[in-house]
Amino acid sequence: MKEYLVVSKEIKDAIENNKPVVALESTIISHGMPYPKNVETALKVEEIIRENGAIPATIAIINGKLSVGISPEQIDYLGKKGLAVAKSSRRDLPILVARGEDGATTVATTMIIANLAGIKLFATGGVGGVHRGGETTMDISADLEELSNTNVSVVCAGAKSILDLGLTLEYLETKGVPVIGYKTEEFPAFYTRESGFKVNYKMDSPLEIAKALKVKDELRLKGAVLIANPIPEEYSMDKTEIDKVIEDAVEEANSLGVKGKDITPFLLDKIQKITEGRSLESNIQLVYNNAKLGAQIARELSSL
Numbered sequence: 001m002k003e004y005l006v007v008s009k010e011i012k013d014a015i016e017n018n019k020p021v022v023a024l025e026s027t028i029i030s031h032g033m034p035y036p037k038n039v040e041t042a043l044k045v046e047e048i049i050r051e052n053g054a055i056p057a058t059i060a061i062i063n064g065k066l067s068v069g070i071s072p073e074q075i076d077y078l079g080k081k082g083l084a085v086a087k088s089s090r091r092d093l094p095i096l097v098a099r100g101e102d103g104a105t106t107v108a109t110t111m112i113i114a115n116l117a118g119i120k121l122f123a124t125g126g127v128g129g130v131h132r133g134g135e136t137t138m139d140i141s142a143d144l145e146e147l148s149n150t151n152v153s154v155v156c157a158g159a160k161s162i163l164d165l166g167l168t169l170e171y172l173e174t175k176g177v178p179v180i181g182y183k184t185e186e187f188p189a190f191y192t193r194e195s196g197f198k199v200n201y202k203m204d205s206p207l208e209i210a211k212a213l214k215v216k217d218e219l220r221l222k223g224a225v226l227i228a229n230p231i232p233e234e235y236s237m238d239k240t241e242i243d244k245v246i247e248d249a250v251e252e253a254n255s256l257g258v259k260g261k262d263i264t265p266f267l268l269d270k271i272q273k274i275t276e277g278r279s280l281e282s283n284i285q286l287v288y289n290n291a292k293l294g295a296q297i298a299r300e301l302s303s304l
Ligand code: PSU
Pocket: 025, 027, 028, 031, 032, 089, 105, 106, 107, 108, 125, 126, 127, 128, 129, 140, 141, 142, 143, 160, 190, 260, 261, 262, 264, 268
């Protein structure tokens, strides 16, 4: 294992001393936002985590090494390289490592690597899920399987309605992944605070969430808790508008026959273009909001 995993000194130290650490993914940098906003956002997210008393660990595969706590220079490198970096989910991990290549880690892969390093919490924007039409295409993100298997809990702003949110929640229920709403009963839909679907439990403080994570750990129940943190009201988008944008983007993807791992980045890019960057601003703000909550939960967790 040692030959594959590279953990920064700061993170190693933090884990040994039970200090709060929050993992961060890198696909959101290379495939989720355009350069240079992606790099600015990634660095600001790290800053927010520090301001809230935790240590950020951005994760990526660099030259075939599973790297935990990459440097600002490496973040810039991944951000500039953008779509030319391999988006790597679980299935891609062994190949990229064997070949000594770079990889941007999705939620699934970031969870796997965070777990190897001993990190328990991870903050991001949105998770993958069951795509619309997933009942026939079988396009179900490997993120969902990972959430059911790997003991790294994830703070997100729900999931974009590029997915079928109802099927995504059913899948999580089948797999035994608790979905917690932070100060809400509603499962948020990324750009909007409401989706029409409910979370399993509403919790009103980082401590309450940390306690549930601790019990799950102590009972050795494998898998994650999904913590859904709605976008702050002032940055949320108009539901009718964003629904229409997503509808058009999904239609275009279908007509072009976009498939597999390309579909999520394709849709993210389309949505940003159609809204002329307004959705990008919302996206950035909700990630900041999740970084803050992630740091608060990590702090509570390390004090329990
Ligand atoms: N959803 C978003 N933004 C993202 C992603 C999903 O709103 O950046 C990225 C994450 O890295 C997630 C991945 O893990 O896409 C899911 O891809 P797929 O559906 O191919 O599993």
